[in-house]
Amino acid sequence: MRERDPRRVFRRRREIRARVQIIETPSGIQAPDGSVTTRQVAAVTMPRSELEPIWNAEYLERLARTYWSFLTRVSLGVLHVLYKPDTRDIVVFRRPFTLLSFHAPEYDIEPGRGVVTWRIRKGLLVAPMGRGKGLLRLTVERVPPAAGDSGRYVNLVVSSEVANFYPTIRGWGWFSAIGRYLYRHTQLAAHVVITNAFLRSLARLDFEPSVVGALRDAGAAAAEEATAAIRPGGR
Numbered sequence: 627m628r629e630r631d632p633r634r635v636f637r638r639r640r641e642i643r644a645r646v647q648i649i650e651t652p653s654g655i656q657a658p659d660g661s662v663t664t665r666q667v668a669a670v671t672m673p674r675s676e677l678e679p680i681w682n683a684e685y686l687e688r689l690a691r692t693y694w695s696f697l698t699r700v701s702l703g704v705l706h707v708l709y710k711p712d713t714r715d716i717v718v719f720r721r722p723f724t725l726l727s728f729h730a731p732e733y734d735i736e737p738g739r740g741v742v743t744w745r746i747r748k749g750l751l752v753a754p755m756g757r758g759k760g761l762l763r764l765t766v767e768r769v770p771p772a773a774g775d776s777g778r779y780v781n782l783v784v785s786s787e788v789a790n791f792y793p794t795i796r797g798w799g800w801f802s803a804i805g806r807y808l809y810r811h812t813q814l815a816a817h818v819v820i821t822n823a824f825l826r827s828l829a830r831l832d833f834e835p836s837v838v839g840a841l842r843d844a845g846a847a848a849a850e851e852a853t854a855a856i857r858p859g860g861r
Contacts, residue, residue, distance in 0.1 A: 756792025
């Protein structure tokens, strides 16, 4: 048996800066009207010193960018995300093969919580009755520390949710019974595997710069304020 190189193991451990545990959730809830809701969740534990510099609006936007970038990598470059001022389109290589089209992201930022929501417009994967309905949402929440916690580590809950989505493959009429089976064992199964892989990848805390940078100034201001607060004489 080939021995493992201890240097590679050590290097890999250094890259992993947080612990991620996938929390089992129902893989998908299908409503009578044909819509589907699915949610994948991960518990993330990381040193407080790693979290505080990135707990700001800019990094919420970078988390969103990292999600799309991960999708391109895991598809071996087949899928791409095209950015426009008001839309985000997932395409196969290039247009006109648009699988999903979203409105521009909406950000909801609170002291202990950050949410990015993309509302679904249309696309080849969206049934006609589902156009303009449904959403994709990423949420990051800080978990309050337990009694007696030393404060060195912080616990987060990160989730990815698709809600009120009407898949084309499910079909309608007499085909819907077959379509539900096909969707659950193909498109939904792939979505769950890819999303959980994305959540596990957060252990490296490697967030790509945003293409649009809508929240970059807000993040820089927050970082400057945090730095000033820890300087001697800072507030």
